[in-house]
Amino acid sequence: MSQTAVQVPPTPSPPPPPSTLSGRSLPRWAPLGFAAAAIALGCGLGAVAGWHSKTQWGLLSALFFVLISYTVTSAVENKRQAKDRLATSVVWVCFILAVVPLFSLIWVTVSRGSKVLDGYFLTHSMAGVPGFETGGGVYHAIIGTLEQVGLATVISVPIGLLTAIYLVEYGRGTLAKAVTFFVDVMTGIPSIVAGLFLLSIMLMFELSPSGLMGALALAILMIPVVVRSTEEMLKLVPNELREASLALGVPKWRTILKVVIPTALGGITTGVMLAVARIAGETAPIMLLVFGSQLINANPFEGAQSSLPFYIWEQYRVGSEASYDRAWAAALVLIAFVMLLNLVARGIARWKAPKTGR
Template sequence: MSITTVKPTGTPGGKPSPSDLKAARLPRWSPYVIAVGSLAVGCGIGLAADLDSRMQWGLIAAILFVGVSYFLSATVEGGRQAKDRLATSVVWVMFLLAVVPLASLIYETVKRGSKVLDGYFLTHSMGVVADDEAGGGIYHALIGTLEQVGLACLIAVPIGLLTAIYLVEYGRGKLAKTVTFFVDVMTGIPSIVAGLFVLSFWILMLGFGPSGWAGAMALSILMMPVVVRSTEEMLKLVPNELREASLALGVPKWRTILKVVLPTAIGGITTGVMLAVARIAGETAPVLLLVWGTPVINSDPFKDAQASLPLYIYQQYQSGNQVGYDRAWAAALALIVFIMILNIVARGIARWKAPKTGR
């Protein structure tokens, strides 16, 4: 590896030239060479030590990359630059540690789920197919998920938005602190607790049976604090100058919030809502308690048991046979695609509704 250095030349007057102030630097391509070398050495150590897990090979390579980068930088560039390279190397390693499992999960889901996922799988239910027989599909579960998530959004999004607006624009004193405290508490509520609450109130006390509506109420409890917190943070990012300019023109405060504040923060608000939807779309415990699941199509969320994609995945995996495993992976892939489509649509709407700025 070559090292770029600049020799001091000085000036006729004895003063240091600008080139004297330049310290030695590693070439720009050195991190890539170190990464490739560390990976090769890590694989070699893994093979020599007979380590079965490829993750162990990767961890060895990551440790070598950080150590070698710091050592070379400290030797050539000095301690200060070495610390900077150490921090940069650690950040890159942590990034890869987060991305690699995610990429592996998506790859495994696509590989296994694509075996079964097709038009037939999306348009048929399990009404006449046993768990140990090939065939069937997720049509009934897809309808249930769409209806339950949609009803949960109808409950949680308006309440969450209005609560966040109150806390940011109007909230003062003990009431605002109390609301903030309970929102923080609700953020950490386990999904099973929300399901038990709705079960005890809606089904046991009031006497209603299992339904998609009962599941939607539990999902809305889980969704609401996420919407409140994300919306609150986005509204705080709106510059106060915009509010003051609108109020100075005589616009009422409610109209300023509606026409100035919310359109400015619509992108972040939409992202927060989508995060909340992504959380509740994969919940199984409340659905298992309140919706129960059914192999047939039930398009009425207010009456009788109803299926959903998370519950379908759980039930198919519990069947304990290969065709059930294949259907479970295909349903998981369909759920990921469903969330992805929702995010794309929501971002498109947010960009369309966002205020346009002229040049």
């Protein structure tokens, strides 16, 4: 008896799903085209309307950029891509609005401050130079800024570091909450209030103005910044490191000193540098407590001193062309000082960052 094989016809395969990549899409250079068209429309409409402010032209161009991006994407692609393009355009516009004033400030400061910024300006003071005449330098103000900021750092960093260690490692209950509350309040204190507080102490004890009094006021402004930044860095240290050290029988104070602080040292240093940069430009406490001086005073504990912010205000108040040039040059020196501190902070943070890998 023979068996015959029954052949089953093959089942037809379903049609492939429609590809989502086959739809229309804008080219990659479309945002640049939108930006060019928006700038042309904004500048053209601003010129026709008689607007002389370049800021108005820029804001109008930004508005046109957002509208053109959404409209064209909605017409060519779809609503979903249009919403995504709208969000991306708003982010880019906000980024440009934040960066343009910064670059404008740096450009104006460099262009106007470089007129008199040279070796003579950095190594001479204003002794014997009338404010309305050319000449003179900023050396005495640089000395005052370095000494006052240095003293404020020496005073505030140990206090802020120990306060942050207490709040993270030991602080519990009402006292810790009170310390946290007052640190938050001190963060928002205006510099003039710190200056008035120290000025009242000077009047009570009949103290003379000096760089030390200005440094004390700057330390008051610096302490809450150091406390907050150090506290956040210490909280980032994993508890497993503390538990491993304590499990080996190491005392808690030694665990903090040898494990916790070295682990967070990069972030702590960055916070300290940012706090130093924050107080380097304060003027009000120096005006009240240091009084300013045209002469070089290398002793911060006796006599009036100058500083870079006070020097800028002093020269701008004179009102002559030469004093304006000196003020812009001093502003450029101050910006360079703050930028150098930020670069040092980034370098230390990268150097002390935890090493990754096996």
